[in-house]
Amino acid sequence: MSTARYARATMPDTGSREWWLLYLLGPVLIIGVALVVFPTLVYDRFIWQYLWGPVVADAASQPVTHEGIRAVRGYNAVNTVTYLAAVLYSLPGLRAYLDALDVTFDARLAYGFAPIIVAGGAMRALEDIGLLGEYAVLFITPSIYFVVTAITVLALGGGALARDRGLVTIPQTIGAVGSVWAIGAVGWALWYGATTSVTLRVWVPVVTTGIALGVTGVYYWGAGFVETPYLRHPLLLLAIFGQLWDGAQSLVGVAFLDYSPKLVLTNLVYQATGFAGSTFVLKLLVTGGIVWYLADAKEEMNHTWWWLMAFFIGAIGLPMGVRGSLRMMLGV
Template sequence: MDDLFDRIDPEKAWALVVAGLALAGTLGSLLFPKQVYDQWIWKYYWGPVAADGNGAKCAVRESGDVTYYSDSAQCAGASGIVAEPGYTVISTISYALLLVLLLAGVYFLVERLDIDAKVTALYALFPWVLFGGALRTVEDASVALLSATGDPAIPFPWTAAIISPFIYVTVFLLAVIAITASVWLERDGRVDRWERPFGAAGAVLFLLALGSLVYLSVTTDAVGFNLGVLVVTVLGATLATALAWTLTEEYWPEVNVGTGTVGLLVVWGHSIDGFANVISLDWSDEFGLAYDYDPKHVVNSGIQDATRAIQPESVSDAIGVTWPFIPVKVVAAVLVLWLFNDEILEESPRYAVLMLLAVLAVGLGPGTRDVLRATFGV
């Protein structure tokens, strides 16, 4: 058995897995359309994207036809296959596996290009995570414009490219192009380190996405601007990160030995997600938000339900039921950083960087989207 595993090329195995999944989905949809496409692919993946892209409460597929409803009662009474925007347990697990698959692809690309990746490369990857969250918010703004005027900023199905799970592929392809060009610039002697042009490319893309949101907020009534949400979220996340750093340095310094100050990015990213969720879900009236947001992730819903069941109703009315999300996110990030000791970073620096990227992405990515949605009222 050991000899068999020794003969398997991981890169080829990854390519076979990707090709196998694509082939299975294609053949299954052709041979068993009702069981595979309707009840699986459409219900859990394409249906939610279509509903989101069309600004509907749900999309209903029946006898091959799709109908979009803007009323929750119509969705509840629909007789076909109902798909709502957001995430289910199945789609959440699937997207997590997709993220792992994409990260494995990045790892093989880094190995093939023989890229010298250190833990400090996370600084260059940081703006790319911000870009992913901002790009997803552009689609939210497009839907808001569709609801207000009947004309979206980006028509469906083109918006599918910036809705989960397809946005992962979009950002992945752009990052592959950028990192390949950046490595070429380094080896051609045009730059000292590939991280600089790569990070700059991510920063430019993030600013373009953010600029699009600002443009829509200035030129349309469908997109607003609430500076208070942005300031409180960033300030709160920064204070929480500083507190976490101070406490770990004082009482548990082993946490920061491996990653050093780079770990601050990870904690800050998850703190952004925590504060953005609390403000959006429990303090929307106090901040004058345009919408009453609902949790789209099963973890958020679970924390809300658990807090509501344990916490006295009077306390819930006063401070809400999502506040535990902040300490949960911060503590989880700190615990993950504790795993990245000197040994791991020295023996497998490329692998460690990609794992840190994954940890950062699952916090800062949705956190960026949440805070920008609330800030621009979409």
């Protein structure tokens, strides 16, 4: 019997309690065993050097060393791929949780999530500024993803309870939670800028948001000439805007403020081309291609998976646009 056939024969049924137990505990067990058997290789040379070490270095604002192994702040190829793999692996669990709450996957839910995503980007900017003190480590990648996810999960659960009692809808609940959090975080950053000697570059968020809105508007206008009705779907518009806001903040930062792209891939493209707008163009092309595919596949693809894919495109770009705009506005 082949390995693949043996695995299929011994695996529990998809969706069963045993399957979900394996889904949740499998990675933990694999990593735990690997840590015991190969502690130096797994922790020192992988977890520390590429995952946790950069978080500590970011909080300390300088390179850090553990067992002679140096870790530097920021993204690298290993943690970028690892974080992406973790997001993809979490999607089945997220879908099951949302299905258990009987959540309706529509544009209202996506826009309800948007303030929480903005809040996450603003909190990351507050950490960059140095305002979070001993709690800074909670708002550095990847820790911040766990914090934002935990708050979102709790808001969803609370929204489901409120909906079942006829009070408010789930999108209204998570929208309210996210709005309070986002307003507080952005307000803190503005208060810091107004009460210190920092020169506020108010034009930065105005320009970056304006560029993203302008190009999204051009996309919306152009989509009207194409016989693919879902190109104007609200969720795809959010995805386009989120990614272009990130591209716009990179364009402004590189062209006018001597910044460089933070992500590994976008920085490689910038270093290879020397073009300040390379990140913006790359995001425009890649996001445009993905959006076209999703619009074309809307009728054939499972609705829940389509919704999750479309939403995550915007959710990846939107907080980075917020973070970059706030950082540059405050000169960090």
